[in-house]
Amino acid sequence: MEKRPVILVVMDGIGLSDKTLGNAVKMAYKPTLDMLWETCPHTELRAHGLAVGLPTDGDMGNSEVGHNAIGCGQIYSQGAKLVNENIESGELFQSKTWKELVEGAKDGHAMHFIGLLSDGNVHSHIKHLEALIKEAKAEGVKKVRVHILLDGRDVPETSALTYVDEIENFMNGLNDADFDARIASGGGRMQITMDRYEANWPMVEEGWNIHVHGKGRQFANATEAIETYRNETGVVDQDLPGFVIAENGQPVGLIEDGDSVILFNFRGDRAQEICRAFDEDEEFDKFDRGNKPDVNFAGMLQYDADLNIPKRYLTEPPKIKYTLTEQLVKEGINEYAISETQKFGHVTYFWNGNRSEKFSEDLETYVQVDSDVIPFEQRPWMKSAEITDKLIEAIESGKYQFLRTNYPNGDMVGHTGNLEATIIGVEAVDLALGRILKAVEKVNGILLVTADHGNADEMYDKPKEGEKVHKAKTSHTLNKVPFIVYGADVKLKHDDDMGLSDIAATVCQLLDVKPNENWRPSIIEEMK
Numbered sequence: 180m181e182k183r184p185v186i187l188v189v190m191d192g193i194g195l196s197d198k199t200l201g202n203a204v205k206m207a208y209k210p211t212l213d214m215l216w217e218t219c220p221h222t223e224l225r226a227h228g229l230a231v232g233l234p235t236d237g238d239m240g241n242s243e244v245g246h247n248a249i250g251c252g253q254i255y256s257q258g259a260k261l262v263n264e265n266i267e268s269g270e271l272f273q274s275k276t277w278k279e280l281v282e283g284a285k286d287g288h289a290m291h292f293i294g295l296l297s298d299g300n301v302h303s304h305i306k307h308l309e310a311l312i313k314e315a316k317a318e319g320v321k322k323v324r325v326h327i328l329l330d331g332r333d334v335p336e337t338s339a340l341t342y343v344d345e346i347e348n349f350m351n352g353l354n355d356a357d358f359d360a361r362i363a364s365g366g367g368r369m370q371i372t373m374d375r376y377e378a379n380w381p382m383v384e385e386g387w388n389i390h391v392h393g394k395g396r397q398f399a400n401a402t403e404a405i406e407t408y409r410n411e412t413g414v415v416d417q418d419l420p421g422f423v424i425a426e427n428g429q430p431v432g433l434i435e436d437g438d439s440v441i442l443f444n445f446r447g448d449r450a451q452e453i454c455r456a457f458d459e460d461e462e463f464d465k466f467d468r469g470n471k472p473d474v475n476f477a478g479m480l481q482y483d484a485d486l487n488i489p490k491r492y493l494t495e496p497p498k499i500k501y502t503l504t505e506q507l508v509k510e511g512i513n514e515y516a517i518s519e520t521q522k523f524g525h526v527t528y529f530w531n532g533n534r535s536e537k538f539s540e541d542l543e544t545y546v547q548v549d550s551d552v553i554p555f556e557q558r559p560w561m562k563s564a565e566i567t568d569k570l571i572e573a574i575e576s577g578k579y580q581f582l583r584t585n586y587p588n589g590d591m592v593g594h595t596g597n598l599e600a601t602i603i604g605v606e607a608v609d610l611a612l613g614r615i616l617k618a619v620e621k622v623n624g625i626l627l628v629t630a631d632h633g634n635a636d637e638m639y640d641k642p643k644e645g646e647k648v649h650k651a652k653t654s655h656t657l658n659k660v661p662f663i664v665y666g667a668d669v670k671l672k673h674d675d676d677m678g679l680s681d682i683a684a685t686v687c688q689l690l691d692v693k694p695n696e697n698w699r700p701s702i703i704e705e706m707k
């Protein structure tokens with residue numbers, strides 16, 4: 180059989196839904212995608228819940244679990260599930276790291292928790308935080324300080340007070356003469372601390388100064404901070420500015436020498452930079468940390484085993500083996516991966532089972548296009564044209580047999596909740612697909628088009644009783660995603676239980692190389 184190059188496009192956040200209302204995918208003018216769907220073999224894949232290793236089918240998909248599944252051909256229990264199990268079995272609290280952090284936080288020191296405060300289950304879960312606080316008290320810690328990142332991106336866009344009330348009630352239920360737990364600082368997740376892939380270090384610097392040094396606008400409590408900022412700025416939770424809780428002008432939870440600090444997020448991309456700020460010594464040059472306190476720091480998970488980030492952690496990450504890249508490297512296939520900063524790690528680090536190092540320097544080429552650092556509803560096309568220019572060049576060079584890319588638009592613009600901008604984002608992806616198609620034809624290649632989870636397909640939250648206007652929905656969806664094959668005469672399966680992890684074997688079949696025996700089966704029923 181003639182070897183033909185395979186090009187895989189992940190349209191981040193572009194899921195399938197029959198509904199038209201608030202569906203930016205349906206509303207977009209997208210002649211190429213429509214043509215592909217109408218004329219090419221296509222099917223639907225599960226991209227959420229159990230199919231991608233999440234605790235339940237009520238859990239929406241996300242980029243980490245989606246790219247892990249595509250890139251490794253198997254379903255692994257993911258961070259959300261592993262942390263649940265580690266807490267429920269009590270093993271987490273038996274670990275050396277937990278014991279050391281608890282011991283360190285006694286005798287006049289504090290235990291600090293930093294993380295995303297919601298039940299979104301993409302980066303974190305508020306129940307994990309509660310379990311850790313409760314156990315800290317049971318083991319004799321006397322002072323707990325919580326530094327909250329407001330979500331509104333994996334949960335309704337203005338839901339922060341629900342979670343603030345929950346955690347404050349929880350802590351008040353534990354507080355007594357010997358135990359004092361309270362919120363010390365916070366801010367919107369897209370404003371402070373939770374940057375990813377080094378897109379915007381100043382965000383992390385601001386978070387550091389707020390959490391560690393208490394440098395920021397002061398409020399008496401988190402509710403006052405959130406309400407004041409909402410009135411003043413009108414922005415949604417993820418964009419609320421940072422705040423410090425203070426009494427008589429004094430921050431209530433500075434992070435000081437000897438304290439313990441736990442980052443309770445389990446997902447890695449947006450956790451790594453703040454970990455580095457805590458973990459690295461003099462070699463850290465991303466911003467001036469001021470007087471860096473000497474603390475015991477740990478992450479909920481190990482976020483990158485190659486780079487050892489963080490140095491100490493509470494839960495072992497899934498040990499993802501037999502990845503597609505590893506298999507293709509074994510077969511001598513030359514690979515090319517490209518995206519812009521916001522999703523670069525998705526097609527490299529997440530794709531390869533949360534590994535930042537390559538399996539082969541010779542056979543793997545990574546290209547990153549710099550993302551804008553502005554709200555994406557202002558530039559919904561993002562870097563789709565620049566990614567496409569480079570991808571076409573790579574396809575036409577004839578050097579690579581397997582090429583992959585991620586277009587962030589449906590997801591990153593979808594997260595802003597702006598329907599009009601998201602429609603433009605989807606159209607930008609379609610324009611790119613049209614250009615790629617021509618290059619694929621030129622080299623007689625095969626194009627696969629899919630997505631890692633939905634987002635743009637539902638831009639409105641279900642209205643509550645009595646509500647007349649639609650509220651923007653900023654989170655991912657539970658919908659299936661498309662899988663389209665262009666340029667190969669194949670018959671695809673249409674089983675309801677097929678998911679993203681079935682893609683790896685499919686790619687191998689089209690490249691005419693052996694799939695790994697541990698993988699889920701190919702989506703192709705018959706090659707004609």
Ligand SMILES: O=C(O)[C@@H](CO)OP(=O)(O)O
Pocket residue numbers: 191240241242243301302332333449590
């Ligand atoms: O922006 C993010 O961090 C998540 C949502 O929490 O989106 P994605 O999984 O698509 O990267």
Ligand SMILES: [Mn+2]
Pocket residue numbers: 191192241242243245590631632
């Ligand atoms: Mn995604």
Ligand SMILES: [Mn+2]
Pocket residue numbers: 192242590591594634655
């Ligand atoms: Mn997303």
